[in-house]
Amino acid sequence: MIRTLIKLKTELIRGKNRNFLWMFLHEFSYAEFSSAIEMLQAAKLNYDIKISKNLIDHALDEYNHTKLMRSIISKYTEDNPDIFRNVRFCPNHTIKKGYVDPSKFLFQKYGIERFFIFVGINEQNASKIFTKLRNRCTDTLRKIDSKSGDQQSYAYNVTLASDVIGKIIRDEENHENFSLIYASRNVKKWKFLFFLLWERILNNIRHFCASNSTVNKWVAASIYLIVITLIIPFRFAFSIEPPRMNNLVSKENSDLML
Ligand SMILES: [Fe+2]
Numbered sequence: 437m438i439r440t441l442i443k444l445k446t447e448l449i450r451g452k453n454r455n456f457l458w459m460f461l462h463e464f465s466y467a468e469f470s471s472a473i474e475m476l477q478a479a480k481l482n483y484d485i486k487i488s489k490n491l492i493d494h495a496l497d498e499y500n501h502t503k504l505m506r507s508i509i510s511k512y513t514e515d516n517p518d519i520f521r522n523v524r525f526c527p528n529h530t531i532k533k534g535y536v537d538p539s540k541f542l543f544q545k546y547g548i549e550r551f552f553i554f555v556g557i558n559e560q561n562a563s564k565i566f567t568k569l570r571n572r573c574t575d576t577l578r579k580i581d582s583k584s585g586d587q588q589s590y591a592y593n594v595t596l597a598s599d600v601i602g603k604i605i606r607d608e609e610n611h612e613n614f615s616l617i618y619a620s621r622n623v624k625k626w627k628f629l630f631f632l633l634w635e636r637i638l639n640n641i642r643h644f645c646a647s648n649s650t651v652n653k654w655v656a657a658s659i660y661l662i663v664i665t666l667i668i669p670f671r672f673a674f675s676i677e678p679p680r681m682n683n684l685v686s687k688e689n690s691d692l693m694l
């Protein structure tokens with residue numbers, strides 16, 4: 437889910453393991469595929485034909501991003517079959533991993549106004565993450581010693597990834613512009629500003645928590661502590677009746693013994 441993505445992004449940008457690039461693209465391909473599904477659902481539920489057309493174009497872009505990412509991963513796994521098992525794409529995992537909730541799609545959950553603001557902010561965020569990722573690819577390429585064969589094929593895959601990411605960044609910027617321009621024109625100004633700020637705050641909190649495991653542990657520990665403290669006065673409700681200590685050797689119970 438989003439936490440996995442942010443964690444992978446943080447690890448990739450800190451950059452210790454070369455497989456992170458492929459794991460990152462693998463996880464993001466699910467996110468892109470899920471966005472495509474959300475956009476199609478929104479297009480189906482929308483009554484304005486122009487908006488629906490735009491949402492379908494957005495969905496096609498997202499499907500294309502998935503395809504592009506999968507193509508780099510396939511290229512990489514051709515040379516590294518040992519990691520292939522970990523990066524196999526199963527479309528229904530978008531539900532299992534929690535990217536898509538078929539009982540309530542984002543458009544139904546948020547309504548048209550908030551939906552476009554939510555999409556705009558998330559696209560903005562995605563293009564920032566992809567820009568960092570592309571910079572990381574450039575850094576990696578600079579460090580690669582292309583004399584050995586293995587390094588050469590690695591450099592080729594990283595260059596491929598960098599080019600594809602560049603194309604994806606341009607699309608994400610278009611999606612961001614369309615969504616935020618639409619929202620700014622069609623949503624009341626105070627509501628637009630409020631949701632814009634709200635989505636930015638939520639996004640920052642999610643990223644901060646997911647990329648700082650120590651903060652995460654402390655937040656979880658504080659929640660546990662609060663819950664336990666609140667439960668203490670009601671502990672009688674959870675008390676379990678002590679087990680009956682049957683004395684099987686006693687005269688009364690001896691009949692039950694074989
Ligand atoms: Fe995308």
Ligand SMILES: [Fe+2]
Pocket residue numbers: 471498559607608611
């Ligand atoms: Fe997008």
